[in-house]
Amino acid sequence: MKPPNKPIDKTNLASRVYSEIRESLIAGRYMPSDRLRINETAQMFGTSDTPVREALLRLVSEHALEMETAKQIAVPPLGLARYIEIRTVRLALESAAVEVAASNIGARDIAELVRINKKFTQAEFSHNAEQQLRYNREFHFGIYVHCRLPTLLAMIENMWTSMGPILRAFYEKSGGTYDQGHGQHDLLLAALEKHDPAAAVKAIRADLMSAAPSIERFLKEYQASQEEQAAA
Numbered sequence: 587m588k589p590p591n592k593p594i595d596k597t598n599l600a601s602r603v604y605s606e607i608r609e610s611l612i613a614g615r616y617m618p619s620d621r622l623r624i625n626e627t628a629q630m631f632g633t634s635d636t637p638v639r640e641a642l643l644r645l646v647s648e649h650a651l652e653m654e655t656a657k658q659i660a661v662p663p664l665g666l667a668r669y670i671e672i673r674t675v676r677l678a679l680e681s682a683a684v685e686v687a688a689s690n691i692g693a694r695d696i697a698e699l700v701r702i703n704k705k706f707t708q709a710e711f712s713h714n715a716e717q718q719l720r721y722n723r724e725f726h727f728g729i730y731v732h733c734r735l736p737t738l739l740a741m742i743e744n745m746w747t748s749m750g751p752i753l754r755a756f757y758e759k760s761g762g763t764y765d766q767g768h769g770q771h772d773l774l775l776a777a778l779e780k781h782d783p784a785a786a787v788k789a790i791r792a793d794l795m796s797a798a799p800s801i802e803r804f805l806k807e808y809q810a811s812q813e814e815q816a817a818a
Contacts, residue, residue: 600636600637600638601641602637603633603637604641607641607642607645608747611650611747611748611751612750613723614715614757617751617754617755618661618663618664618751619661619664620661621658621659621661622642622658622659623659624639624659642659645747649662649748650748664805664809666802666805666806668748669805670802672752673795677795679745680726680742680794681787683729683730683735683739684729684774684786684787684789685783685784685786686734686735686783687729687730687732688777688781688782688783688786689783690732690733690734691781696775696779698728699729702728703725703771706718706721706722706724715758718757719753719754723746727742729774729778756797756800756801756804759804759808770796771793773789773792773793774786774789774790774793777789
């Protein structure tokens with residue numbers, strides 16, 4: 587799945603193309619190693635090459651994409667080391683956001699998070715990867731926004747841009763799930779209701795690590811299969 591094949595508003599083209607592609611990466615519409623050719627992407631958005639090149643190079647600078655040639659850029663390939671690095675950074679950033687948000691979040695905000703988590707739970711049980719990604723993101727950022735630290739939020743979004751394709755591959759190739767991620771969400775909600783920063787940090791770390799063993803196993807198996815194919 588790729589961004590919608592429709593022209594975009596001509597105002598501030600590079601920023602708009604950047605936002606569209608970044609959103610697609612976060613949502614898992616791209617798979618690892620997918621290639622984005624500048625001229626093809628420009629045709630898809632109904633623009634010239636220049637704003638697309640600017641948008642893609644911006645994503646390269648954020649390590650969400652990799653440059654293969656002057657006109658061809660790709661989503662980074664699957665790799666265990668890359669996943670562990672992203673996860674390590676996420677643990678630090680998202681723990682910081684939750685620690686602050688726990689003191690700021692209100693009862694109405696928590697009620698909305700409960701509603702979103704029910705949607706996530708339904709998607710988890712039905713093994714709907716796209717909906718799982720969507721509602722998991724809505725749940726997490728529905729918390730992080732209450733840290734009221736725009737720079738921190740931007741850094742977290744950058745990590746989610748890199749993580750989206752990995753999670754999509756995990757779902758598509760292994761049939762994986764969040765390993766009862768809604769249960770971890772329940773613990774986080776309980777901590778937020780008590781406005782307990784320490785408990786909230788413990789819960790978010792447990793949530794981020796809940797699928798780690800399954801993802802690591804999947805990546806190890808994938809790398810082994812790639813090495814076998816290369817040796818054949």
